[in-house]
Amino acid sequence: MPELPEVETTVVSIRQHLRGRRILKVWCDAPKLVRRSSFSVFSRQIRGARVLDVTRRAKNILIFLDRDRLLLVHQKMTGHFLIGKWRVRGRRVTPLSPKVLFDRVNGYIHLIFYLDDGTMLGLSDLRKFAKVILGSRHEILALPELADLGPEPLHKSFTFAQFYKTLEGQKRKVKQVLMDPYVIAGIGNIYADEILWAAKIYPARPAGSLTLSELKKIYKAMRRILKEAVRLGGTSVGDYRTPSGKEGGYASRRAVYGREGEKCPRCGTVIRRITMGGRSAHFCETCQRAPL
DNA sequence: ACAATTACCTGTATGC
């Protein structure tokens, strides 16, 4: 699932291909991915737009275009971008359609942007949960899913004092709080489990019950793990790939996520999985002891 | 006002 490190990896990668390029046209076989306007309006408005820059906010990808347009893409669970070329130095290298070309690598491309240098940017999404919205810069940035987001966990200004303030008084379970994008942006199920394992905190502890030293451990683990995962290109679970088609390098570092029944890398206890609010939490009951 | 639950999807895994 694309979380902060996967989205950051995606943004850094596609930025190189998109910056300065013009979007010639867009193709789609799942028009419901486009929200707040019909696909035909979306298609008409994006045609001819030039990409100024690509950035990230939480798990949202922000593609800044000329003429005051801003394209928001949220990959949700199975969405991911793939880069393809259909021409090399002005010559076609294949008679196949781009869709067929892409499908040889990944069968779930539902949206393709055709760029003016022959590059294709494909959005793969097995479950079609991804969200694409085009609007004016102000319109998009004012959407609650952007405007109301919590702080970026890796930002320099997000100090421990800030972190403490955001968790203080929270009655919910610490894992649920870490995953709430309106509290902290960008942490999902994989990294919440990994962070709590590293910090040796039981995931169902009420956030407000954590001591200062426990919160400090979580904060430090959060910064360290997210930075390391960004450095390694994220984690591949399921069919997630980086835009160039590679698996994320953090997958092999996973200590607990998706490892139910395997041994804790720290103490050898068998990893357990419990359900919390319809979501699974993986942890080591020896390292992450439940109170009483 | 807040917290908990459901909807959105479909491939994969499991059970009978």
Add this chain to the structure above:
DNA sequence: TGCATACAGGTAATTG
């Protein structure tokens, strides 16, 4: 073997 059902999960929408 085949069919039905459960499960996965980010977040908006809905319900409690």
